[in-house]
Amino acid sequence: MIMRAQRMRDVRSDIRGPLFEEALRMQADGLDVLKLNTGNPGTFGFGLPDSLRQALLAGMDRAVPYSDLRGMADARQSILSYHQGKGVQGLAMDDIYLGNGVSELAHMALTALFNPGDELLLPAPCYTLWSNTARLMDARPVFYRCDEASGWYPDAEDIRRKITPRTRGLLIINPNNPTGALYPRPVLEELLDIAREHRLLVFSDEIYDRLVFDDAPHTATAALAPDLPVITMNGLSKSHNVCGFRSGWMVVSGPRERTREILTGFTQLAAMRLCANTLMQLVVPAALADNESTQAMIRPGGRLYEQRRATLEVLGTVEGISFVPNAAAFYLFPKLDTQLFGITDDRAFAMDLLHATNILVIPGSGFELDTPDHLRIVMLPEAAQLRAAMERMKEYLETRRA
Ligand SMILES: Cc1ncc(COP(=O)(O)O)c(C=O)c1O
Incomplete structure (x- = not known):
């Protein structure tokens, strides 16, 4: 067998790791999986700003x-x-x-x-x-x-x-x-x-x-x-x-x-x-x-603003979840009450969540956190879809309550 170089031994990414592979397998089985593992706006319908399109066409x-x-x-x-x-x-x-x-x-x-x-x-x-x-x-x-x-x-x-x-x-x-x-x-x-x-x-x-x-x-x-x-x-x-x-x-x-x-x-x-x-x-x-394309996403009524509002509104009603609202970017990193939800291993929890709700999120340990009590939510889907997903997550968490 050909071995990888030694320097590869400690490199790992949960964002595209086993949870992601499981999500792909579920999709191949025909399930509708909401993949909130990467901050990739283009996959959620955020398009190319016209200013960039023009520059590309003119300068090619x-x-x-x-x-x-x-x-x-x-x-x-x-x-x-x-x-x-x-x-x-x-x-x-x-x-x-x-x-x-x-x-x-x-x-x-x-x-x-x-x-x-x-x-x-x-x-x-x-x-x-x-x-x-x-x-x-x-x-x-x-x-x-x-x-x-x-x-x-x-x-x-x-x-x-x-x-x-x-x-x-x-x-x-x-x-x-x-x-x-x-x-x-x-x-x-x-x-x-x-x-x-x-x-x-x-x-x-x-x-x-x-x-x-x-x-x-x-x-x-x-x-x-x-x-x-x-x-x-x-x-x-x-x-x-x-x-x-x-x-x-x-x-x-x-x-x-x-x-x-x-x-x-x-x-x-x-x-x-x-x-x-x-x-x-x-x-x-x-x-x-072109600052306007960006501003249009983050001011009230803009997609990023409204998606964040939808997420915070639903998660704010879940007993056992607390969070610091994000001041920037499109991520929320809520804390889970591990005792209430019976969580000891956050990767296992994220896998259970994926199977139960068809929502893929990356747990805190995927971000070098040494406690099993967080997960990252990528707030890129449209507000209505995100709201529905958070409601599904809420229902699932209710079933896990000790
Ligand atoms: C903090 C941070 N730095 C860098 C990157 C990667 O950026 P790029 O697409 O420019 O490689 C990301 C992507 O999510 C990020 O969150």
């Missing part, structure tokens, strides 16, 4: 050759202006790299910067792209607690306790997946103080920064730390419904003398893969100029 011929290894100049220019507009200082065009989604860029960033045994501090719960990528590098993911009782904000004391001589980086995911939390400025400032004190590289995944409800401001981490190397990640998958385009970018900010080696490493890797897909680069300026 420009996309034929390999582009600059960092990305097309007009795409980088629009990204530069976007981040400057959020208060990030000292940026230049060559601090920006386009990539095939944040997923590829996370891989690129950790490959360039992490040695085996280096430690990366990550939030728990965590979107597993980051923890898995750290494992692939033979780096050590170390999880810091996000505190549900404090709106899922990171627990700075826990971070301090977990710092060792091997700690190299601190990841912030804001707005967060799976909690939907949006961190206020003082929370970010406290995290940056820790990074300053311990000379940590800061990674800030801000892919949901345009999907913030109720006009709340999103603070760019890098804007608060011109004195620190910060690698900010962003992209169009969620704000413009184009997950399949694989359209993302990273921005390196901070003092030049401290970012030089980072940029050298990123340039080496960007050159190895020649360039990011150019078709998706074409749409970046148009997307960043």
Whole structure:
């Protein structure tokens, strides 16, 4: 038998794991399964914004050759202006790299910067792209607690306790997946103080920064730390419904003398893969100029707003479920009363739920949480469908009550 490489041993994803495979099997048997495992708006009828369609049609011929290894100049220019507009200082065009989604860029960033045994501090719960990528590098993911009782904000004391001589980086995911939390400025400032004190590289995944409800401001981490190397990640998958385009970018900010080696490493890797897909680069300026498509989804009456309202309304009536309403993104991460529902293993619970209701959700352990008492709901189906699904879930939970 041919064995996988050793470095694959700890990589795992529940989002496309056994629960997902079971859902596919049920679908093949003719069952109507509602798959709430991925945040993929296009599969729930969220279409291509017209601004992006026009840019694609008009620019296609420009996309034929390999582009600059960092990305097309007009795409980088629009990204530069976007981040400057959020208060990030000292940026230049060559601090920006386009990539095939944040997923590829996370891989690129950790490959360039992490040695085996280096430690990366990550939030728990965590979107597993980051923890898995750290494992692939033979780096050590170390999880810091996000505190549900404090709106899922990171627990700075826990971070301090977990710092060792091997700690190299601190990841912030804001707005967060799976909690939907949006961190206020003082929370970010406290995290940056820790990074300053311990000379940590800061990674800030801000892919949901345009999907913030109720006009709340999103603070760019890098804007608060011109004195620190910060690698900010962003992209169009969620704000413009184009997950399949694989359209993302990273921005390196901070003092030049401290970012030089980072940029050298990123340039080496960007050159190895020649360039990011150019078709998706074409749409970046148009997307960043088109805030209206995103706003239309998140204001009252918009799909994301109403879907969230429907979910919160139903789940708010379920005894044994509590939650922090998400301030951003389209995820809810409710807590289950494990005693009341007789839950000891959240993966087994999610499998039972799938069989009983035909609804696929990912349990908290799929997000590196070490307690079996959460699940993530992706609020992307139309409000009426989501409301009906939550009612089914409620009925099922009633049958499980001890
Ligand atoms: C926090 C976070 N970062 C990155 C990604 C992946 O983004 P992309 O489609 O740009 O690879 C996701 C996707 O769900 C995400 O939730």
